[in-house]
Amino acid sequence: MPDRYATVIEALRSEERLRAIPSSMPHGMTDFTSNDYLGIAAAGELEREFVSSLGMHPGFTSSASRLLACRQDEYAALEEMIGEAYSREALLFNSGYHANVGCISALASGEALMVCDKLVHASIIDGLRLSGTEYKRFRHNDMTSLRRLLDRCSPHHQCIWVVVESIYSMDGDIAPLRELVEIKKEYPCVRLYVDEAHALGANGPTGLGLCEEMDVMNAVDLIIGTCGKAIASCGAFAAADGILRQFLLNSARSFIFSTMIPPVNVAYSTFIFSRMRGMKREREHLAAISVRLRESLRGMGLDTGPSCSHIVPLMAGSNRRAVEYASQLRERGFMVMPIRRPTVAEGTERLRFSLSAAMGNDDIDRLVSAVREVVKHHNNED
Numbered sequence: 001m002p003d004r005y006a007t008v009i010e011a012l013r014s015e016e017r018l019r020a021i022p023s024s025m026p027h028g029m030t031d032f033t034s035n036d037y038l039g040i041a042a043a044g045e046l047e048r049e050f051v052s053s054l055g056m057h058p059g060f061t062s063s064a065s066r067l068l069a070c071r072q073d074e075y076a077a078l079e080e081m082i083g084e085a086y087s088r089e090a091l092l093f094n095s096g097y098h099a100n101v102g103c104i105s106a107l108a109s110g111e112a113l114m115v116c117d118k119l120v121h122a123s124i125i126d127g128l129r130l131s132g133t134e135y136k137r138f139r140h141n142d143m144t145s146l147r148r149l150l151d152r153c154s155p156h157h158q159c160i161w162v163v164v165e166s167i168y169s170m171d172g173d174i175a176p177l178r179e180l181v182e183i184k185k186e187y188p189c190v191r192l193y194v195d196e197a198h199a200l201g202a203n204g205p206t207g208l209g210l211c212e213e214m215d216v217m218n219a220v221d222l223i224i225g226t227c228g229k230a231i232a233s234c235g236a237f238a239a240a241d242g243i244l245r246q247f248l249l250n251s252a253r254s255f256i257f258s259t260m261i262p263p264v265n266v267a268y269s270t271f272i273f274s275r276m277r278g279m280k281r282e283r284e285h286l287a288a289i290s291v292r293l294r295e296s297l298r299g300m301g302l303d304t305g306p307s308c309s310h311i312v313p314l315m316a317g318s319n320r321r322a323v324e325y326a327s328q329l330r331e332r333g334f335m336v337m338p339i340r341r342p343t344v345a346e347g348t349e350r351l352r353f354s355l356s357a358a359m360g361n362d363d364i365d366r367l368v369s370a371v372r373e374v375v376k377h378h379n380n381e382d
Contacts, residue, residue: 192221
């Protein structure tokens with residue numbers, strides 16, 4: 001057995017796919033790896049304001065699963081705030097991974113059919129596998145492919161969940177939410193599940209995500225949001241109508257059997273969520289620097305894929321080149337990670353720039369200059 005594991009490790013190393021936990025970022029580097037989209041964690045001002053506002057300190061541990069805990073005030077307050085914002089009810093989970101695994105595996109039980117975009121997050125796929133039931137996948141953002149599936153499957157299923165992400169974490173492109181809503185109208189059995197992990201905080205007039213921005217929120221049956229990215233805290237939530245929330249509370253195993261995140265983190269999420277709604281200036285700045293980076297890289301003839309958000313990939317095309325690009329950019333003061341198989345398909349290995357409102361135009365311009373140097377160096381070597 002140990003020899004087998006060592007063989008796997010050696011194979012990953014030889015293919016330049018061996019993962020490792022990064023060391024602490026050296027002082028003075030610009031971080032393009034974080035999901036701190038609004039710059040809340042980078043600035044630290046709201047953290048200090050939260051700490052100074054505390055009277056009786058929230059607890060550092062929940063000590064139990066939510067269904068067995070006596071302490072509920074902090075959790076109920078955040079769920080109520082989220083529910084009011086989305087005009088539905090909310091259920092908290094420990095992370096986005098817990099939320100998707102729990103909700104998907106619960107919804108897939110029984111006679112419901114799950115139909116998912118090919119590029120949905122691994123947590124959604126894991127939830128499908130845990131359910132043990134049949135599921136289908138359609139080509140990424142291809143509504144013709146989806147319609148063909150629905151035409152074939154809808155006569156045999158009373159409920160079909162179409163599962164997408166609003167912003168896809170590796171390509172930075174977005175789901176055609178308005179067209180999905182129109183498709184839902186065509187098929188009475190269809191329900192929509194939208195994971196807003198990378199859009200919450202960063203998109204929408206009040207930061208509620210792309211469903212808000214595209215004015216389709218009322219047509220989406222279940223929305224997943226995470227507090228660990230733009231909200232700069234931890235945990236996640238599912239927002240749905242009361243019956244569906246009650247079903248998930250009783251059926252989502254990752255909710256039922258997990259010790260809940262500490263009350264202090266939930267209180268901080270509530271504090272930030274209330275302020276995030278008004279951070280319009282930060283969202284506008286994030287959108288502007290995202291355009292600046294994409295246009296600059298594309299102007300150099302580089303491939304940034306279909307990105308149209310604050311996640312901007314730079315296609316490298318091989319494990320070796322992605323690793324070398326990342327290493328040389330770190331030498332120039334930019335923290336960025338290579339993305340390789342199996343996270344992305346072979347031949348689409350890349351760097352992934354995750355932008356933050358804490359960055360300025362000068363940060364983007366310095367990065368572009370560094371990328372130009374690195375790419376030129378490799379082109380000369382090739």
